[in-house]
Amino acid sequence: MTTARASSGDAWAELRSVSKTYQSRNQPVTAVHDVSLSIARGEFISIVGPSGCGKSTLLSMLAGLSQPTTGEVRIHGQAITKPYPGVGIVFQRDLLLEWLTVKQNVLFQIDMRRGRVKDYEGRARELLAQVGLQGFENRYPSELSGGMRQRVAICRALIHSPEVLLLDEPFGALDSLTREQMNLDLQDLWLDGKPTVVLITHDINEALFLSDRVLVMSSRPGTFVDDIRIDVPRPRDVSSVVSEEMRVHAATIRTHFENLGVLGHRTGRAAPPTETKEG
Template structure:
């Protein structure tokens, strides 16, 4: 079973031409805070292909959010290189949507106005995206809440609105930094199903940071497990489960086996003392 597991080794060069083109290339990327400070990322290499759903999984402090922020162009790596569509990331790439752990909705804007934040920044006409906005609101069950203010919505609805905001301009890359971490378990399951559906409908590349093993296995094509201090890739796991996945898949032995592999690794890292 360990045949599908590659430990601490970057994927071998792909020769198969049927694979989709490379979207994100992370090469030997390190990030150190301060001159002699903490090494948050230690020579991380990772390739993400177009349309892939990739989760970065790890305990807090493993640098998974740092890696995502480097890809988003919000932080500059101190070593190595990250490129998106072959272009080195020096500032936030165009055509990207980000969903943060907090929904970061602006209290003074209605849900619809919040969705239009980016187009407002760009000075674009809203009418161009109006149909898309209503389509997204409909899809995420926010129909009728266009003119509501964030404070009037529940946590789940707020995060749905934040996802709608990220998807409005139809980005080909969506970065999600523990987007469902603050939600209750049931809402979280529901959001996972909705996210899978929206991903399947347009096949965007999604980079998804989480600390939930089940969530990562359920959603992903590949799960990258990171170890803390310094942040390194400890394991890359290809999740070969049929799609669309239903919640019941979590009771299947294959699913349980993927989760067990990750848990075992966490145990070896000393993060999980199961006795």
């Protein structure tokens, strides 16, 4: 097991020997096993791993939406036993409300938190402008592309200036070009306010481009097998992922997946025909 520790500064959160087991109809399923993790305030961390390895389970426990079976999650040194209010969450689906305008969707979180919506209207316009949606405030979700909808979801998650932004594969459904632009937008938003960010992604280049650290998880039950520090200066551009340092990190991650048996040629596949010469 690799214990993933904060790189600098005070820890925002700690997972201490956390395991999570779900009770299924047939038998218990352990999603994560004996995971320890320390996250510094203002860090950008990505977690990569095979499907079903417990990445989303970790995110849920960090938000206080579910509790570990064993071990504990602590935020600012206090054990978390209920949903933590200082988070913003973005899922793979944008979950926008179709009957509300773009600005109303961004402000909906404030309304749900029983805040004064009018006090946040300027902040909403500012966030939308930062992600290229100035002038779309009064449009409806059905008038937006997939990438635009996800930008609205990110603005909604940031409207209350959360301590931490939790992202669960938010760009997985987007085409590659839109995804690259979303990575640039997210980097700019993070640099602007430096919230703590934990990103779940299957995209190795995305994780390397955005992160201070990339944590690699094993197959289920998930545990950390590596904690890779990314020292490439910011702001980064799209060419950063082809630098020598990034290529080495990407190769390391792929080697982990090959060793775990989740990346490589599948057995049972017919070998390609061998060309022969007539003698």
